[in-house]
Amino acid sequence: MTPLRSFLAALALGAASALAFQPAGWWPIMILAIALLCELVARAGSLKKALLVGWAFGLGQFVIGLNWIATAFTYQAAMPAWLGWVAVVLLSLYLAIYPAMAVGLSWRFGNRNRTALVLALAGGWTVTEWLRATMFTGFSWNPIGVTLIDTPWLAASQWIGTYALSGLVVLVGGALWLAFRREARPAAAIAVALAALALVPFAPTRLQLSPRPIRIVQPNIGQHSKWLPGFEEIAAAKLNRLSRVRDQREELIFWPEAAVTQPLSDNRPGAATYIMEERAAATREVDDQDLLLTGGLAFRSSDRANVDGAANSVFVLGPGGKFVGRYDKAHLVPYGEYLPFRPILSAIGLSRLAPGDVDFQSGPGPRSLTLPEGWGTAGFQLCYEIIFSGHVVDREHRPDFIFNPSNDAWFGAWGPPQHLAQARLRAAEEGLPVIRSTPTGISALVSAEGQLIDSIPWRKAGVIWGYLPPAAEPTFFARLGNIIPLALGFLLIGAAIALSRRHRYSGI
Numbered sequence: 001m002t003p004l005r006s007f008l009a010a011l012a013l014g015a016a017s018a019l020a021f022q023p024a025g026w027w028p029i030m031i032l033a034i035a036l037l038c039e040l041v042a043r044a045g046s047l048k049k050a051l052l053v054g055w056a057f058g059l060g061q062f063v064i065g066l067n068w069i070a071t072a073f074t075y076q077a078a079m080p081a082w083l084g085w086v087a088v089v090l091l092s093l094y095l096a097i098y099p100a101m102a103v104g105l106s107w108r109f110g111n112r113n114r115t116a117l118v119l120a121l122a123g124g125w126t127v128t129e130w131l132r133a134t135m136f137t138g139f140s141w142n143p144i145g146v147t148l149i150d151t152p153w154l155a156a157s158q159w160i161g162t163y164a165l166s167g168l169v170v171l172v173g174g175a176l177w178l179a180f181r182r183e184a185r186p187a188a189a190i191a192v193a194l195a196a197l198a199l200v201p202f203a204p205t206r207l208q209l210s211p212r213p214i215r216i217v218q219p220n221i222g223q224h225s226k227w228l229p230g231f232e233e234i235a236a237a238k239l240n241r242l243s244r245v246r247d248q249r250e251e252l253i254f255w256p257e258a259a260v261t262q263p264l265s266d267n268r269p270g271a272a273t274y275i276m277e278e279r280a281a282a283t284r285e286v287d288d289q290d291l292l293l294t295g296g297l298a299f300r301s302s303d304r305a306n307v308d309g310a311a312n313s314v315f316v317l318g319p320g321g322k323f324v325g326r327y328d329k330a331h332l333v334p335y336g337e338y339l340p341f342r343p344i345l346s347a348i349g350l351s352r353l354a355p356g357d358v359d360f361q362s363g364p365g366p367r368s369l370t371l372p373e374g375w376g377t378a379g380f381q382l383c384y385e386i387i388f389s390g391h392v393v394d395r396e397h398r399p400d401f402i403f404n405p406s407n408d409a410w411f412g413a414w415g416p417p418q419h420l421a422q423a424r425l426r427a428a429e430e431g432l433p434v435i436r437s438t439p440t441g442i443s444a445l446v447s448a449e450g451q452l453i454d455s456i457p458w459r460k461a462g463v464i465w466g467y468l469p470p471a472a473e474p475t476f477f478a479r480l481g482n483i484i485p486l487a488l489g490f491l492l493i494g495a496a497i498a499l500s501r502r503h504r505y506s507g508i
Contacts, residue, residue, distance in 0.1 A: 001040075003049055010040055010053045014060025019064050020147040024416035027147040033057075034173025035180070041107050042117060050111075054103025058096030063088060065142050071412030088248075093255035095139065098128040109496045115186040116499040118174030123492030126485050127165035133163075133388055137334065140387050144169045146421050154450050156197050157428045158475035164388035164485035165425075168194065169493065211467040212375060214252045216435060217242045218443040219259075220461035223409040232261050236281060242463050243285040243292075250289030252375055252468070254437040255282075257295035257312070257383050257407040264315050265298035265326065268305065279321025281294035289373055291324065294315045295405040296381070298328065302360065309361045314380050314405060315370060324372060328363025331388060354469045367398040376468070381434070383407060386434070387422045390482040393430055398478075400471045401433045402426070416458055422451040431472030448472040469497040 001009070013033045020030035037057055044050035065090050073084030102124030110117025125144070133140030145165030148154055157165050171190055178187035219238040243253050262278050286292050293316050300309035312332070316324040370377045379399030381392050383406040392402060404423055406414040420442045427434040428450030436444045441458035447469045456462040477484055 007056045010056035011060040014057035015064045018061050018064035022421045024084045030147045031173045035177040038177040050107035051100045051104045055100035058099035059092050062095045063090035068412040068415030072410045075300045093502045095288045098132040109500045116496040119492045120496035122167040122170040123489045125170045126489030129163045129166050149421050149424050161477045161485045164488045167406045202309035211250050216254045216437050216443050216464040218456045218462050240285045256437045257405040257438045259294045260296040263299045264296035283317050283321050286319050292342050310358050312360050325369040329382040330363040330365045331385045332362050333384050365410050366394045368394045368399040392426050404436045406438045407440045430478045431475040433469040458483045
């Protein structure tokens with residue numbers, strides 16, 4: 001096969017594999033795509049050609065899977081909408097480097113032994129996905145392990161974490177390829193090991209807490225109207241109507257990211273009065289024993305006169321707007337929440353995708369807050385932060401649940417279900433329930449096993465009434481974190497190196 005044909009075949013395979021992610025969720029496609037990728041790698045003939053195959057596969061997968069990023073540009077008046085697809089392609093050109101590295105490793109150590117090729121590809125994929133989540137602030141969206149959320153292998157994430165779960169996907173595809181190549185013994189050995197892992201029971205010890213009623217609000221407020229002058233009054237009316245007391249029970253009430261568009265914190269002298277008015281307005285329907293957890297803005301002023309920074313925050317408020325606590329988002333989105341190299345880029349007409357000329361400033365990282373009135377301990381991950389495996393929980397102060405308010409209203413049809421899938425994976429990894437509230441969906445209540453208890457469909461206003469699911473004891477992954485997938489990844493690569501030195505095959 002010529003290099004051009006190999007490139008085009010890998011590009012098409014990668015594009016098709018994106019259908020394994022949500023919203024399509026056809027997970028077997030990813031396994032089949034990996035099996036065919038193994039064949040392309042084995043036929044590559046040189047390290048350079050193998051790297052090109054891996055890069056093409058990644059390029060196809062990311063361009064299709066990340067199409068929702070282009071939708072975000074349609075809400076930005078300062079930049080043309082077509083620039084969104086340019087951004088998708090440019091980002092994908094970079095992200096494709098990581099699967100290319102995994103494929104390069106697999107060819108280097110497996111070009112003479114098919115089993116070694118599979119093991120090196122699985123180990124390399126595990127390690128390079130961790131690298132993708134780490135380098136240049138990280139972008140870990142859509143690890144291929146997330147395609148397994150509706151399979152029995154989801155339970156394996158409590159032991160091995162997301163990135164090793166991606167390696168597991170590669171092993172399944174590799175075993176299929178080995179079976180096709182009539183390498184029955186290694187294919188059977190891999191299949192037996194993976195079947196055993198899928199059958200490991202996931203029965204974490206649940207912490208016994210009194211059931212506490214909760215309300216998750218989804219107002220169905222679109223991004224196109226959210227920041228219009230005067231719309232905050234309409235939004236507040238929607239949110240308060242959906243938060244109105246249904247019965248006399250006390251509740252934890254959850255609102256989305258940036259549900260309140262006026263600041264709820266401002267350290268400038270003279271701001272106290274209007275801040276209290278905003279907090280009181282937000283908690284108009286909060287009864288004596290209720291608490292509101294809502295996304296909001298915090299203004300910062302270094303000279304106590306002019307706003308020179310802001311925080312994207314979660315506020316915990318009691319009746320009458322009483323301040324209970326605040327969490328500031330730590331992992332900010334470049335170009336979404338701050339503009340890198342602002343003096344240069346703003347001069348050529350580029351701007352943040354989110355409205356505003358003031359950049360957000362990052363908080364200190366995962367923090368837990370003990371809530372009053374026996375509500376337990378809340379952990380917070382604001383929007384995009386939930387995608388970073390191993391970095392969502394304060395290990396020294398483990399919460400009872402994670403609140404993940406988000407604004408997916410500008411992420412098109414593909415972004416919201418992909419975001420929810422990754423939140424479910426975090427729940428299973430950490431053994432903690434996850435609560436998601438978004439303006440347009442998909443808001444959801446997720447159990448500590450990663451199962452969907454309830455959800456509100458995309459672009460529909462509604463409320464989830466329920467009870468806070470119990471947390472589990474810390475999982476194996478929760479105790480050790482990403483040292484587990486990294487160790488497994490390097491172990492697989494080491495096994496591939498050992499095999500490549502002992503056995504050879506004479507070609508395809």
